[in-house]
Amino acid sequence: MNKHSTYSITAESLTKRFGDFTAVDNISFTVGKGEIFGFLGANGAGKTTAMRMLCGLSSPSSGKATVGGFDVYTQTEKIKQHIGYMSQKFSLYEDLTIKENMRFYGGIYGMSIPAIRSKTEEILKTLELVKEQDRLVRTLPLGWKQKLSFSVAMFHSPQIVFLDEPTGGVDPLTRREFWEMIYQAAYEGTTVFVTTHYMDEAEYCNRVSIMVDGRIAAMDTPASLKRSLHADNMEGVFLQLARDAKRAAD
């Protein structure tokens, strides 16, 4: 990767059109290394489309973007090698054991067997799941699955991890623990790009961007956003910005 760049992600006038519909309209932003970047917006605002372009799952209509120093048009293979991805839907295989899931994800990222083994041990210890390693994922409580999903997304030590609404449907305590894991990852140098619609979680981010109708309506630290919009919390910030949205939420 490009060692001289101080940014993990750059986007310049990034646009995605589906026919007449402009899902992502000319967005520009940068995300620094080790930053926790919150990507907020109502349903249908274009968050997922933007994220898919950055992950190399979808090709932009126009504009420029790099992820980990690699171009989203020409170097998607390289991008995929260096990112982790955790989707909205719970992303482990329910009919595989914890250990088998880890071995599979390590395997598809081309990790060696010893590397997979030591990483598996490390994660099992951190999550205190050593005794449960041969349990089918199906039988685990939701909170554990969620934390496990994140660990699996981080399994191959990616430079950047994309989290698409990772805490949906999880109780507050588990969300709290989940965010501690995110902080730990960022502390170790991983860039975290996270979408969420829990506004209290937005407060945990270093910086947030708020998308409305395919555009970025505001982007700053949570503190300055609250100050400039005279809001008490992120909920207030979000409501003020999203009030004028023309697109209906789906």
Add this chain to the structure above:
Amino acid sequence: MGRNSNLIKPFIAFIRKEFYHIWRDKQTLLILFGLPIVQIIIFGFALTNEVKNSRIAILDPSKDMSTQRIIARLEASQYFDIQKDLVQPSDIEKAFRQGKIRMNISFPAGLHDQLLKTGHAEIQLITDASDPNIATTIANYASSIIMDYQKEQWALQKPPFRISTNMRMLYNPQLKGAYNFVPGVMAMILLLVCTMMTSIAIVREKERGTMEILLASPLRPFLVIIAKAVPYLVLSFINIISILLLSVYVLDLPIAGSLPLLLAESVLFTITALSLGLLISSVTSSQQVAMLISLMGMFLPTLMFSGFMFPVENMPIPLQIISNFVPAKWYFNIVKAVMIKGLGVTSVWKETLILACMTLFLLALSIRKFKIRLE
């Protein structure tokens, strides 16, 4: 160099995962391996059950040493129950008409003398071929018993003599419909395992959201597809082998043609079925829909148009034209030709070519669809 090893490791990890899925799903596993066995046994049991103790009539004008020995052997076997000793050839027709016998064995007059003088004699087997399966089976039993006798005599007689059997199938001389079910079961099982299971396996990843993760990984999409297909290819091959073993050893249906050719054609059809499954998976997003399309869109046409259940020749012209688009029809014809008629590549190259073209078309179409869907 690095590129290859980068591809193989993820590929193996993926295939291992697929086998876990299959192995953990005991119900499906049972269906996968149980179904072909059950089908063959059900179809075959009716056949073998009936064949024991078939009532036969004997026309033996000579009553000499050879005929008596052959009759004794027939009687000793569990397959025949000698009902009538006929006096003259005209009785044969009457006995069949009365429905009392399934087969008549006619010895020539003075069989033993003829063998000693000329070294050759012919015995006629006349069967009621309105049920072709039974007709061929019992005629084969009778001729093998006669051949046994001949072999035994070879050791004793110098010069050796030769007894040939002349089979006549009454009422259905071409034996249409005979053994049709084995090729039919093969086509159905391959479609079931490959088309349905592959489409369900891929759609399941979409439904559960794991497909996104796979696509965001460095694993190439075509590798995902191939890794999904390989386990089912292996399972299908095991199924083909078990069907063939059952039909040879349980149903006494020999493979008349070349086994490698039969297996190669089966692999070709497996790939056809896999690409159909892939195509289905790219146009659906729920497991139920995938299953429904596989059953309605693949299974029914296969049953109706492959010639397995209903002869295509008797259908109205428009339906005959439609039947040409059903891949199973070609596979069915190939298996019948190779396995039952014992024909070689020269006789089935046209069907093979058609099947291969269909496969290429389906494969190209489904990979294209799969790519489009990624966008």
